[in-house]
């Protein structure tokens with residue numbers, strides 16, 4: 001007991017002295033290291049201040065070789081160059097970082113991500129694609145996939161876009177079912193232009209399955225049936241459209257009228273159109289109803305529908321269309337009046353992107369202005 005106590009009394013100050021010595025030693029070593037590293041920093045900083053950026057990078061690269069802990073400085077430098085639009089310099093910094101053998105895994109992934117951003121910003125899409133693909137399995141995976149998706153959309157590489165969307169969907173990185181349906185429809189369109197109807201048909205079925213509420217696959221499916229001379233199936237596909245995406249019916253009225261005429265089921269078509277019109281007084285549906293009425297004489301109100309429509313909506317388009325078919329008392333004056341009205345109402349029959357306001361005469365699934373999907377409502381400018 002006495003022996004132990006003596007050792008304890010002696011041991012405590014000894015441990016203290018040893019600890020103090022060790023700390024002194026560490027500090028001295030640290031100072032020696034820091035003395036060599038700052039030299040390269042200051043050199044680099046001096047170059048940077050003198051606008052000699054290439055020499056500055058060389059000096060910083062030298063600094064990083066001496067001290068592996070300076071990777072932060074390089075990230076900062078690389079980002080700075082990218083933001084200034086000096087992409088080749090940013091690439092150089094990040095490639096140098098990546099070439100280092102002693103970089104930690106997380107820093108390597110970060111540098112790879114930064115390099116991909118450099119290529120993206122520089123518009124070097126091939127190299128960006130390659131750099132982004134290397135980010136699979138890293139914390140930057142979701143971001144990289146989104147960027148890849150944008151690249152594939154821009155280059156209209158729908159098969160690749162579809163593969164990425166599927167991966168993101170499977171990994172719970174967002175709901176990409178709507179986009180997936182578009183990618184499949186785009187591929188189907190490409191196949192159709194090559195005359196491959198069966199393969200296109202399979203893709204459209206897959207698109208319907210991927211996004212049952214999406215309008216486009218059902219409309220494209222109906223159009224394909226019509227192309228193949230199967231009007232009964234066209235009607236069936238359009239009935240499904242009315243059930244799953246009723247707002248899109250105005251986009252498919254032409255198809256509906258053709259198929260109804262061929263199958264002799266104009267009454268069914270009229271029912272669907274009237275039900276839709278009752279809910280939303282759509283100009284396209286109104287036009288289709290007038291066509292149906294006038295197609296078979298003595299059925300339905302015909303062109304009177306335009307006048308009835310005016311009591312519901314103050315529509316210049318409907319008024320112009322009504323007037324076009326009227327015989328006026330002073331007939332000679334009709335053409336100039338008609339032309340003026342048509343000129344005034346034409347811009348009202350355009351479609352407008354809800355995201356960016358871009359107007360177009362035809363309906364687009366992807367806006368040519370801002371690249372948004374499904375941003376065009378199935379309604380004309382006058383109805384918005």
Ligand SMILES: [Zn+2]
Nearest residue numbers: 353356367370
């Ligand atoms: Zn747009």
